[in-house]
Amino acid sequence: MKGRPNIHRDEELVHKAQQLFWERGYSATSLSDLSKATGAGAGSLYNTFKGGKKELFRRSLQERREALHAFERDVENSDNPVALLKAFFLGIADADTEAHLRGCIVANTVVEMTFVDRELEAEAMQLLQDTEALYTTIIRDAQKKGTIKSRQPADVLGKYLITFWCGINSLRRIYPDRDILKQQIALQLQMID
Amino acid sequence: MKGRPNIHRDEELVHKAQQLFWERGYSATSLSDLSKATGAGAGSLYNTFKGGKKELFRRSLQERREALHAFERDVENSDNPVALLKAFFLGIADADTEAHLRGCIVANTVVEMTFVDRELEAEAMQLLQDTEALYTTIIRDAQKKGTIKSRQPADVLGKYLITFWCGINSLRRIYPDRDILKQQIALQLQMID
DNA sequence: TTAGTATTGTAATGATTACTACAAAAGTAA
DNA sequence: TTACTTTTGTAGTAATCATTACAATACTAA
Incomplete structure (x- = not known):
């Protein structure tokens, strides 16, 4: 060197x-x-x-993509991926106020970069879609095992969850409040009971 | 002059x-x-x-606040505000691609202006909260009339809808597709059946 | 030591930023 | 006409922007 x-x-x-x-x-x-x-x-x-x-x-x-890969590995090593997914969402509510106000850098980037920088927009978009794909896989497997009773197609529920991900990251800016967020997350997670 | x-x-x-x-x-x-x-x-x-x-x-x-007031007046003059609300959400799916990619200027502003400009952030935030308050009122009235069967508190369902509003405005950037959006909106609106 | 190499901080670069000074333009009122 | 008022477009202003040129620095290899 x-x-x-x-x-x-x-x-x-x-x-x-x-x-x-x-x-x-x-x-x-x-x-x-x-x-x-x-x-x-x-x-x-x-x-x-x-x-x-x-x-x-x-x-x-x-760096966020690496975080996604880490989560993918956790899912592979888990015997109850749906529980992992739910814990992940519910855990959001426990973050501190600063974290609530920051939201998700990927979702933020999609909003900021549309019509401004195609490359950065595309990379963030791809990251969201890959996250959605992971959700869908988890749900599909759970439906086969009977862990999830909903008959809704797995890809529809995957899109439901990525919509919720973006939504909750806006709600936590308006209400950076543990209880409110817990309640909303629990409510929305009923969809994949 | x-x-x-x-x-x-x-x-x-x-x-x-x-x-x-x-x-x-x-x-x-x-x-x-x-x-x-x-x-x-x-x-x-x-x-x-x-x-x-x-x-x-x-x-x-x-200008967006005026649009909100216009919607409030529509609600007051309607004999079925819940149907109006559902039609509003379902109508999003029919917008053109450009409109999908733009999303909601209010939600966009909250994301962009946090940590950047407190005043603009606060104004956009207030607008979202006022929108949520309208949702809550519509739901509360409908619950009293029996139009909505869900026993979930009206303010919880109001927060559910504003979360969905922010979420769908991200989803439509990723999937500016009429059918996908229609399906997701219909799915989420089941919560206020 | 000495030569070679990569990183460092600083200071400059030219472009772009939000904003303003100002004179010409275009009207009304007397 | 003449005096007055407001809007308009242009040509600035000073600040800040992302980027780069470059000399000093601090290491390795010989």
């Missing part, structure tokens, strides 16, 4: 950038904001992430 | 600005964009709307 050693780990830079993007979105986050938050100068950021601000944002989305 | 006559009607300026804001959001819409779209120079826009870009955006939200 040659050259001056890295002072920042790429992962940490992306994580700190992601926090800013998650709160303020892409357009309202300036490179000066990112430089301050990460502690890395503009030169460093551009040397590390060749695509600049946009690449940094892409990496922030990719 | 004195002075040089207006060449643009305020209403039309707001409407054209609203179309841009609705598509691209607040931050990604520049004053130069607004000037081109409205046909009015920057000087004219600032002379007409003293608060500049932000005031123009506020007026765009106010």
Whole structure:
């Protein structure tokens, strides 16, 4: 290995950038904001992430894709994926107020980037669709096993859940309140009883 | 009346600005964009709307409040408000692709403006809450009349519907498809049967 | 040491931002 | 006409934007 050693780990830079993007979105986050938050100068950021601000944002989305993969693995190793899914949704209510106000960076990006940046919009959209596909798979398997009694097609229920995901991430901004959210989530999860 | 006559009607300026804001959001819409779209120079826009870009955006939200009031009047004059509400939701599916991709300017604003502009966030948030309050009133009245059989508290069902409103406005971006949307809307409306 | 290499922070770049100063334009009232 | 008023488009303003040029830095390899 040659050259001056890295002072920042790429992962940490992306994580700190992601926090800013998650709160303020892409357009309202300036490179000066990112430089301050990460502690890395503009030169460093551009040397590390060749695509600049946009690449940094892409990496922030990719981190969410890894989170999705982690959840997929949890589902594969579980003997009750539906319970896992329900626990995931119910757990949202226990997050702190800041997390409620942030919502979901993927859903936020779809809203912000439509008509603004096709690439970022498409990547976020794909992430939502892949999440939906996971929901659908979980439901289909559970219907075969008889764990879910609803006769509604699995893909319809999958779309129902991704709709709910986007919806609850708006509701928690309006009502960052544990009890209200718990009640709403429990109510909506009845659909996959 | 004195002075040089207006060449643009305020209403039309707001409407054209609203179309841009609705598509691209607040931050990604520049004053130069607004000037081109409205046909009015920057000087004219600032002379007409003293608060500049932000005031123009506020007026765009106010127009949506007027739309809410119009819907409130429809409800008051209707002998079956629940049918009106269901028709409103089902009608979303029939919109064109552009409208699907735009979503709801109010819900979009809540997402974009949290942590960015408290005032605009608060105004959009209030608009969503007022919409929710209308849903709740419609449901409460229908429960009294026996039109809705669900014993779920009216305010819980109201929150359910505003969650669905935000959710469906994300789903229609992913699937700007009449049939898929019709099915999802019909499914979710079963909750207020 | 010495040469080579990659990262760092700073300072500049040119473009774009929201906004404003201002004079010309276009009307009314006397 | 003349005086007055308001709107209009243009040409600025200062600030901020994303990006880059570059020299100093800090390491490895020889």
